Amino acid sequence: MASQREIKRRIRSTQNMAQITKALQMVAASRMRRAQMRVAASRPYSEAMTEIVADIMARPGATEHPLLVQREIRRADIVLVTPNRGLAGALIANVNREAHRLVERIQVPARFIAVGKKGRDYVVRTRQELLADYTGLADNVSIVELRPVAEQVIEDYRNGEADVVYLVYPRFVSTLRQEPTSVQLLPVLPPEEATITASWNYEPDNPALVLQDLIPRYVEFAIYQAQLETLASYHSAQMIAMSNATDNANELVQDLTLVMNKARQAEITKEISEISGAAEAIRTGA
């Protein structure tokens, strides 16, 4: 059995770890609340945008727009949105695995644009082609910072560098659940869940002209929203991971305390038996 001092040291270091993970958990919890609020704040825009896009795509002539036309797929761009840092359980591994599966599924050469450090590291580690990385984005990211990503994929799609563009990110479902998701960004597919409640006139009266303004915004917003969802997912996953770590550390401290008490008792018992043994020896010897 380990010595008392050794066990005591382990208890102390485990308690320190529990303190650190507890602190990380609190920080993640407050960031999570903010990130979840930002996802909620983008929802009205998202709903209005989805509805207009669905309506306009249902119109004759709309699918001739260069950003909506389906081509034979020979090359793909993948926008991989991930957190910049880890300590979030299986979240990052799950997103990267989703990207890996996507590449296997499409069976054409794929090039990556990484938004977030962890995705970039994955692309580099697996020796896949990395077109660009955007890794310096903070929690209070604005849509303007993601405009270059949208511009790049639209440009690639226009000039035939990519025949399809995918977006991969951890979708935020709830604090306990984040789902790695891949969606097709270009060519734009008509949104599925949209319910069209009005049939609009367009001004100028030409869907193609309206699309020209609308589609870049739609793409840009989709990437921005993916980033918001990633942040909400990340902070949620980190909070849960750190909460588990704190619980485990506390459990370990309890177990170790038990072991230490046993060791102490064993020591005391040993000493008593030594003393009484010695006393007995003196008495009989005298």
Add this chain to the structure above:
Amino acid sequence: MALIQVEVVTPERIVLQTEADIVVARAAEGDIGVLHGHEPLVTPLPVGELMYRTDGEEKHVAIDGGFMEVRPDKVTILADVAERSEEIDRERAEAARRRAEEALSQQRGTELEAAAAASLQRALLRLRIAERRRTHERPPSRPTGS
């Protein structure tokens, strides 16, 4: 007369959510005035001003480009960025205008000229809308007595 709901949303927040007698937006081909019962319409909005009247008071919002979706009972504006006149800090708007002017004079003739011109245009718009609020704050004194 029935009121029309007005909502200005950006990807980051809801800027405005209220009811108005009339909404006037600057569209690509001129101003569009919307009353309750307007026919459904979607139109892109360039950088410009949105005016709405509620309780007899005219209010203004700076719209940094986007879309307007009109339904008989509701106007939704999807803006890239938008600010209500009371949110605009006049000093900061003025500083932004100076910076934009400086940038424009430096970029003249380069490919960045258009971008600099656009940001100057935005800065001027914000200033104009901030000015509107000032006139609201101090309404002209009416002659009293008879």
